[in-house]
Amino acid sequence: MDVDKLIEQEKKEMEKKLIESRIVRAIPKLYLDARLEHLSDELQKTIQELPDEKGIMLWGAPGVGKTYAMAAIIRKFVEQRRSVRRCTYEELCMALRDTFNSSSRSTEMGVVEQMTIADKLFIEDIGTTVSGDKQESDFSVRTLMIIINRRLEDMKATFLTTNKSLEKLSQSFDSRIASRITQGCEIIKLTGEDRRMRGEIRDVR
Secondary structure: OOHHHHHHHHHHHHHHHHHHHHHHHHOOHHHOOOOHHHOOHHHHHHHHOOOOOOEEEEEOOOOOOHHHHHHHHHHHHHHOOOOEEEEEHHHHHHHHHHOOOOOOOOOHHHHHHHHHHOOEEEEEOOOOOOOOOOOOOHHHHHHHHHHHHHHHHOOOEEEEEEOOOHHHHHHHOOHHHHHHHHHHEEEEEOOOOOOOOOOOOOOOO
16 A cells, blocks of 8 residues: 555544544433434434524423434534534533632633534423423523524524423423524424333434
8 A cells, every 4th residue: 555545544544533532522422322324214304404504303201212313413413523512401501500609710601602602502401490381590591592592693503302392392481482493493293102211222213
């Protein structure tokens, strides 16, 4: 093998390792096996045809495969060398509340900026900080509103999972957030049995 081919092969190997390391950082270990081909044909088609500036909101009962599907989508974007950020909604709220601590080096706006910089943002389990028909706090409403609105204005896709329908989210947050989710996301309901209870964590379809 000549030198040029050897150098090219080494570059490809390094790039492959870099992508794999980014995937490991972006996706929870439990869902590293997630692939688009494991999802339903309908969901795969929606993902493949999705405009670059549009995201997806997956909703449904716990354990139907929302996080697995999102992990598969994250893998797709990382392999495409897109910048991706993922967190749960509760983790986001905790990070923001921590900025109120006098010893914190982070600022509220700094945390929000982290959520708006990435090409693709994934927020899991929105609306789970309160149960039933209870109202989210003003803090939670303001936080989600700022992030979703800014990303809409910047034409950046946001991907969400929730156990609640859009109507229920509108009650938990407010109609402004529901309207913006409708504008920025394809809304898809996943159905089925709780696969966690059945021990089916991987290869969720």
